[in-house]
Amino acid sequence: xxxxxxxxxxxxxxxxxxxxxxxxxxxxxxxxxxxxxxxxxxxxxxxxxxxxxxxxxxxxxxxxxxxxxxxxxxxxxxxxxxxxxxxxxxxxxxxxxxxxxxxxxxxxxxxxxxxxxxxxxxxxxxxxxxxxxxxxxxxxxxxxxxxxxxxxxxxxxxxxxxxxxxxxxxxxxxxxxxxxxxxxxxxxxxxxxxxxxxxxx
Amino acid sequence: xxxxxxxxxxxxxxxxxxxxxxxxxxxxxxxxxxxxxxxxxxxxxxxxxxxxxxxxxxxxxxxxxxxxxxxxxxxxxxxxxxxxxxxxxxxxxxxxxxxxxxxxxxxxxxxxxxxxxxxxxxxxxxxxxxxxxxxxxxxxxxxxxxxxxxxxxxxxxxxxxxxxxxxxxxxxxxxxxxxxxxxxxxxxxxxxxxxxxxxxx
DNA sequence: CGAGTTCTTTGATGACGACTCAAAGAACGC
DNA sequence: GCGTTCTTTGAGTCGTCATCAAAGAACTCG
Numbered sequence: 452x453x454x455x456x457x458x459x460x461x462x463x464x465x466x467x468x469x470x471x472x473x474x475x476x477x478x479x480x481x482x483x484x485x486x487x488x489x490x491x492x493x494x495x496x497x498x499x500x501x502x503x504x505x506x507x508x509x510x511x512x513x514x515x516x517x518x519x520x521x522x523x524x525x526x527x528x529x530x531x532x533x534x535x536x537x538x539x540x541x542x543x544x545x546x547x548x549x550x551x552x553x554x555x556x557x558x559x560x561x562x563x564x565x566x567x568x569x570x571x572x573x574x575x576x577x578x579x580x581x582x583x584x585x586x587x588x589x590x591x592x593x594x595x596x597x598x599x600x601x602x603x604x605x606x607x608x609x610x611x612x613x614x615x616x617x618x619x620x621x622x623x624x625x626x627x628x629x630x631x632x633x634x635x636x637x638x639x640x641x642x643x644x645x646x647x648x649x650x651x652x
Numbered sequence: 653x654x655x656x657x658x659x660x661x662x663x664x665x666x667x668x669x670x671x672x673x674x675x676x677x678x679x680x681x682x683x684x685x686x687x688x689x690x691x692x693x694x695x696x697x698x699x700x701x702x703x704x705x706x707x708x709x710x711x712x713x714x715x716x717x718x719x720x721x722x723x724x725x726x727x728x729x730x731x732x733x734x735x736x737x738x739x740x741x742x743x744x745x746x747x748x749x750x751x752x753x754x755x756x757x758x759x760x761x762x763x764x765x766x767x768x769x770x771x772x773x774x775x776x777x778x779x780x781x782x783x784x785x786x787x788x789x790x791x792x793x794x795x796x797x798x799x800x801x802x803x804x805x806x807x808x809x810x811x812x813x814x815x816x817x818x819x820x821x822x823x824x825x826x827x828x829x830x831x832x833x834x835x836x837x838x839x840x841x842x843x844x845x846x847x848x849x850x851x852x853x
Numbered sequence: 854c855g856a857g858t859t860c861t862t863t864g865a866t867g868a869c870g871a872c873t874c875a876a877a878g879a880a881c882g883c
Numbered sequence: 884g885c886g887t888t889c890t891t892t893g894a895g896t897c898g899t900c901a902t903c904a905a906a907g908a909a910c911t912c913g
Binding site: 453454455457458461492493494495496500 | 858859860861862863864
């Protein structure tokens, strides 16, 4: 019987190290050496577990996408009232700034999604799950009568997701274009107008 | 008297070559060699005109930002009616897809804006000019009575700009999340709700 | 406990890329 | 033409990714 392999666990450690390396140095500057150092091993060892740095980064993205979706679905579940759910989901989707690791990671790795279909597929999955989340909230609220949707819920949901993405892009820049409260105001304004329901607290 | 320098003209050519190189290979893969080849000169010559590839790319960004702003301001001037102006500006701001060179360029180089304040400053300038453009249109329309703004024009304008950015991000991926018509619908829906004015043609 | 198999680590090596630099070459004013 | 200045070049340096073969560690089974 073969000696048991610890590769799975090791790969997990490397994904975590790579994640940190991207946050530290940015996707443009991250080196195999950075990952190796963070994981306290040689560069050769890193490549024993992943064929290339690119493959490792892909796994980083996959994990980040998954965690982001789960976190938000979790945040939404905390509330039962559609209005509260909507506000909470909006707040959970906007990055808190450059320190918001998960969001920064997704934007950093987004550079690959522009050229690599596999990366793009993850982004699509991410986006669609969020659209589904918002759509469900909107439709529940519409059924209850809290929300008065002037159009189909999917269009509104897509808008919310894209708006978060756009605002997040600005919030995570070296020098942000807006403050977080300004971004929140924009998003709440959108949601208020689209649902014809007073949301702003 | 010193021999006249052609450096300015040469730098312009190099910026154009670098621009194309980024579009061809992506910001993650662009090499000095690509730029040199496109400009039909040696890599050493490129570095005679720019201290490093990074400095050259920065100039590419500066030009792209400027051109984007000018193009849109131009597009808005084509109409006098605020409603038409708004629709036209919206259409001009959304990328047509991966082939929309100016937009792709801005997104590609956006990777630098997350870490380099000089890049971020350009993005801020870009954003603020667009916000100003939309704000002017919205306020004119409000004064005329065509638009009924439920809140301050700046918040709406910021939302339009961020929404374009977010939608554009998805439209320029290797595999887009939405189609262009879907994105346009989202944007027009937002504008319609915010202005309480029927825009969709 | 020890042999044998399998898993893991490593550093040497090759290929490639950015950037430096000194020297050659071209263009212009005088 | 002459001399100055601008431009081009490619060789050399250094740092990086990725391949690979050999050494080392860990575990199973007899």
